[in-house]
Amino acid sequence: MRIRLYVDAPLAAGTPVDASDEHAHYLLNVMRRGAGDEVLLFNGRDGEWQARIQVPAKKRVRFDLARQTRVQKNEPDVWVAFAPVKRIEVLAEKVSELGVAALLPVFTRRTDITRVNTARLRANAVEAAEQCDRLTVPAVHDAVKFDALIAAWPNTRTLYFLxxxxxxxxxxxxxxxxxxxxxxxxxxxxxGGFEQTELDALRQLPFAKPVGLGPRLLRAETAAIAAVACWQALQGDWVSAPHR
Amino acid sequence: MRIRLYVDAPLAAGTPVDASDEHAHYLLNVMRRGAGDEVLLFNGRDGEWQARIQVPAKKRVRFDLARQTRVQKNEPDVWVAFAPVKRIEVLAEKVSELGVAALLPVFTRRTDITRVNTARLRANAVEAAEQCDRLTVPAVHDAVKFDALIAAWPNTRTLYFLxxxxxxxxxxxxxxxxxxxxxxxxxxxxxGGFEQTELDALRQLPFAKPVGLGPRLLRAETAAIAAVACWQALQGDWVSAPHR
Incomplete structure (x- = not known):
C-alpha cells in the first residue's frame, strides 16, 4: 500500500525533512516501514515529492527527497459552509475528497450542536487529502455564528444556499x-432547516442565490456532498481530463 | 417530530392497517406516541397517507387512514451497482436519499469483502426513504459476482462505469x-479499482460507457454518491421543480 503524507516543511531537492513524532510512529509502528522505504509527501505549496525513509535514531524518521512527482497547481476554488451535523466527519471527509478549498462550520439558529472540534475536522480533511491525491489540504475555519458568516463573506464570491x-x-x-x-x-x-429570518437575510445579499436539490429531503451532509459534486462536474475540475 | 413509515399493506380510504410488531414498539416505546397521534404511511404503490394511531390492545397498533397526502408517481430510474466497501451503509443510505431505484452489490475480483448483509442494507434503504420523503423504497438486490452482474444487465439500460x-x-x-x-x-x-480484465469486459458491452469524476482518487462510496448526484442534477428529477 502506497503511503502519502501531508507535511508542513518546505519540500525541495537536497533538503531532508524531519518527520513529526506522529508520522514516525505511524510509519515505523503502524505501517511497519523502515529505512529505504518510499513515501509521497506534499505540503500544499511545493507539489508532490517521492521521498525515502531514513531512521537516524530509534523512533526518529527523516525523509530524503528523491524527486518531484507532481508540480503544484491551482485547485478549484469552492467553499462549503455548513451547519454542524451529527455526521460532521462524513461531511468533512467527503467534501475534502471532492476537492473543496475551505470548510466553514456555521451555527445557524436551529443548529443543535453547540461545539465543533476543529482539530478533529482538520485531521479528517488532511487524511482525505492524503488518500485522494490532492496537492492541498482544505482550510478548516473555526465555527462562527450565521450572522458572522454572512457579514464576513466576500462579496466577490457567489454564495449558493441550499x-x-x-x-x-x-x-x-x-x-x-x-x-x-x-x-x-x-x-x-x-x-431543521434555516429559520425564515435567515432565509430573508440571505435573500438580501446580492451575491447569494438559492438553489435546490430536487424533491427529496436530503440529510444536511448529503446535501453538502451532492452540491459540491454537481459543481465540480459542471464548473470545477471534473470538466476536463485527466479523469478517474 | 414527524413520523413517516414504510409499510407493506395496501393503503386505501376506509381500510385500517395493522402495524407490525416492530412499528408498534417503535411508535409506543421509542417515540412515545399513543392513540390519536398522526403518522404518514407509504408502501411504494399507493402514494402517501396520513393515518391516526389506534391502540386496540396492549402493544398493538392499528393505523386508521385519514386522507391521501400525495399520489403515487414515477420516480427516476437510476440504479447503482457497487463493489461492497467498509462503509457500505453510508453508501446505501446516501444513494437511497438521492433517489436511486435499485442497489446492486457486486463482487469484483479485487473486492475484499466477501459477504453482504442484504437485510441490513434494505433497512438502511427503508430508513432513508422514510426520512427523505420518497414514495418508494429502492430495491436492494442480493450480491452477485461481476460476471453475473454484467451477464444479467439489461441491454436497454446504459451502464456508466467509474x-x-x-x-x-x-x-x-x-x-x-x-x-x-x-x-x-x-x-x-x-x-483497489477494477481489474484490467473487468475493464476490458465492460468496454466490450455496447451499453457500457466509462465515465470519470475528475483528477482525485475518490473512495468507492464517495464516487457512487457523487455520480448519482450528478445524474439527478442533469437528467433526473432535480431538473425541474419542486425543489428543496
Whole structure:
C-alpha cells in the first residue's frame, strides 16, 4: 500500500525533512516501514515529492527527497459552509475528497450542536487529502455564528444556499448560468432547516442565490456532498481530463 | 417530530392497517406516541397517507387512514451497482436519499469483502426513504459476482462505469450527451479499482460507457454518491421543480 503524507516543511531537492513524532510512529509502528522505504509527501505549496525513509535514531524518521512527482497547481476554488451535523466527519471527509478549498462550520439558529472540534475536522480533511491525491489540504475555519458568516463573506464570491423551502433554482441550472471565473461557496442548513429570518437575510445579499436539490429531503451532509459534486462536474475540475 | 413509515399493506380510504410488531414498539416505546397521534404511511404503490394511531390492545397498533397526502408517481430510474466497501451503509443510505431505484452489490475480483448483509442494507434503504420523503423504497438486490452482474444487465439500460484508470469521459459530458429516455445505472469498483480484465469486459458491452469524476482518487462510496448526484442534477428529477 502506497503511503502519502501531508507535511508542513518546505519540500525541495537536497533538503531532508524531519518527520513529526506522529508520522514516525505511524510509519515505523503502524505501517511497519523502515529505512529505504518510499513515501509521497506534499505540503500544499511545493507539489508532490517521492521521498525515502531514513531512521537516524530509534523512533526518529527523516525523509530524503528523491524527486518531484507532481508540480503544484491551482485547485478549484469552492467553499462549503455548513451547519454542524451529527455526521460532521462524513461531511468533512467527503467534501475534502471532492476537492473543496475551505470548510466553514456555521451555527445557524436551529443548529443543535453547540461545539465543533476543529482539530478533529482538520485531521479528517488532511487524511482525505492524503488518500485522494490532492496537492492541498482544505482550510478548516473555526465555527462562527450565521450572522458572522454572512457579514464576513466576500462579496466577490457567489454564495449558493441550499433552500429547503423550495425557493431555489435547480442546481445544474444555477451553476450552468454562472460565470466560471467567479469563485463560489455552498451553504447548507441544519436538519431543521434555516429559520425564515435567515432565509430573508440571505435573500438580501446580492451575491447569494438559492438553489435546490430536487424533491427529496436530503440529510444536511448529503446535501453538502451532492452540491459540491454537481459543481465540480459542471464548473470545477471534473470538466476536463485527466479523469478517474 | 414527524413520523413517516414504510409499510407493506395496501393503503386505501376506509381500510385500517395493522402495524407490525416492530412499528408498534417503535411508535409506543421509542417515540412515545399513543392513540390519536398522526403518522404518514407509504408502501411504494399507493402514494402517501396520513393515518391516526389506534391502540386496540396492549402493544398493538392499528393505523386508521385519514386522507391521501400525495399520489403515487414515477420516480427516476437510476440504479447503482457497487463493489461492497467498509462503509457500505453510508453508501446505501446516501444513494437511497438521492433517489436511486435499485442497489446492486457486486463482487469484483479485487473486492475484499466477501459477504453482504442484504437485510441490513434494505433497512438502511427503508430508513432513508422514510426520512427523505420518497414514495418508494429502492430495491436492494442480493450480491452477485461481476460476471453475473454484467451477464444479467439489461441491454436497454446504459451502464456508466467509474473508470479510475482515466479512460472515461467527464461525467457531465457523458450524461448531457445521453438520451434522457434511456434508463441508466452506475457501477463503482472496490478501493483497489477494477481489474484490467473487468475493464476490458465492460468496454466490450455496447451499453457500457466509462465515465470519470475528475483528477482525485475518490473512495468507492464517495464516487457512487457523487455520480448519482450528478445524474439527478442533469437528467433526473432535480431538473425541474419542486425543489428543496
Amino acid at each position: 433552500d429547503e423551502t423550495g425557493g431555489g433554482a435547480p442546481i445544474a441550472e444555477a451553476i450552468k448560468a454562472a460565470d466560471p471565473k467567479v469563485p463560489v461557496g455552498f451553504l447548507t442548513g441544519p436538519e | 473508470d479510475e484508470t482515466g479512460g472515461g469521459a467527464p461525467i457531465a459530458e457523458a450524461i448531457k450527451a445521453a438520451d434522457p429516455k434511456v434508463p441508466v445505472g452506475f457501477l463503482t469498483g472496490p478501493e
